[in-house]
Amino acid sequence: MSRMNFFFWLFLLGSGMCQESAIPVESPVEFPVESPPFIVQQPSTEEVLFFSGEGFVLPCEATGEPTPSFTWFKDGEEFDLGPTNDRIFLQPGSGSLVVNDTEKEDAGHYQCFASNQFGTATSNSVFVREAEMESFPEVEKATVEYAKIGSPFNLTCSPPHGYPKPEVYWIIKNTYYRPATLKNITDPRITTDPENGTLFFSTITEEDKSKDSFYYCASYSAVSDKFTIGNPVYLGVYPFLIDPATVYDRSPDFLYVTKPHVVALKGGSASLWCIPSGTPLPKVSWIKKGSPLPPGIEYLNYGKTLKINNVDFSDEDRC
Incomplete structure (x- = not known):
């Protein structure tokens, strides 16, 4: 018998044997591989903002064998997550931290620790802070300011505290018509500085005079989507007090x-x-x-x- 026929015969024999007398083979038993914790989901390193009275969740998930247990620290001290704490707790079957009905005291640095008998893994440390947006203080009367035509001028603003820092700008509110109308200031001569909210006039013209309207400093927070408006400012304009030719040459x-x-x-x-x-x-x-x-x-x-x-x-x- 040739070598080629010999191998061919073995193949057929093996196939026939498998068909006629299949021997059951038990699946191998898989034993879990013991391993230290490894963080697979954690808070971003970016600042987390919350609004007072609402809530936030800080994620923390880890693999490991045995299954890791989770502990959270705030400002270097371990959280007391007892069974009676229904405001701050871990999500069931997870290490993610849930904080409800937030208070100012909830602000701080948070960090998650996942531990088993083979070690401990730590998450990013994340800073959590309350988002705030206060309102302008109220006054009884409008502020009155006067400017000279042809001269530079500015209207000051004391914007309320907010975090993150709100956008500050000025608007013109018409009080003659009902309902009152608001108009943004788009003149290239007039600009609001981003730090203090001062409204700068590169040069005053007759058009800047308050007639049936007032100037208002306003503040807007994109995070809270909150808008607050300040108190009215009346701007009077002096006529030419010098040679008009010099007004247009500064x-x-x-x-x-x-x-x-x-x-x-x-x-x-x-x-x-x-x-x-x-x-x-x-x-x-x-x-x-x-x-x-x-x-x-x-x-x-x-x-x-x-x-x-x-x-x-x-x-x-x-x-």
Whole structure:
């Protein structure tokens, strides 16, 4: 018998044997592999905000054998998650922390620990903070301000505290018509500075005078979607007190410039401001020391705001 036939015969024999007398084979018993905990889900390193009276959840999941137990620490001290604590507890079958009916005292640094007999794994530490938005204080009478035509001018604002810092801007509210109407200020001569909420007029014109309306400083929080409005300001305008020709010939000057040192996260964005005065209205130009402006630049507010996206260590600009 040749080698080829011999192997072919063995194959057929083996096949016949399997068909005629199959021997049951038991599945192998799998034993769990003992291992230390490994965190598979955890809080982001970014700040977590909550609103008073509401709630938040901080995720924490881990693998390991035996199944890990979970412990949470706040500001370096272990949480008391007793069976009677129905406001702060762990999700059933999970290490995620649930906090209901939040209070100011719930703010702090949180960290999850997963442990078994082979070790302990720790999650990111996350800072949890209350989101706040206060209202403007009320006054009985409107504030009255006067400005000269052709001169620079500003209206100050004391915006209420908020976290994250709310956006501050000015609006014009018409009180003659019912219902009252609100109008945004879009004139390129008029700009609100982002730090203090001051409304800058590069040059005053007759159109800026309050007639049937008042100026209002307003504040808006995108996080809480809350809008609050300040108290009315009446702006009176003086007529020409000097040669009208000089009113329309005023050299440029700076009303507001961003502070010399601006801190931004790498990969984030930074905004630089330059608000000028002068007649005619000056045009703002931006340069970067020693080199062209970096890519990803946006010019906002008629060029008075320079927004740098994807900030890198090499970015350094001036107005």
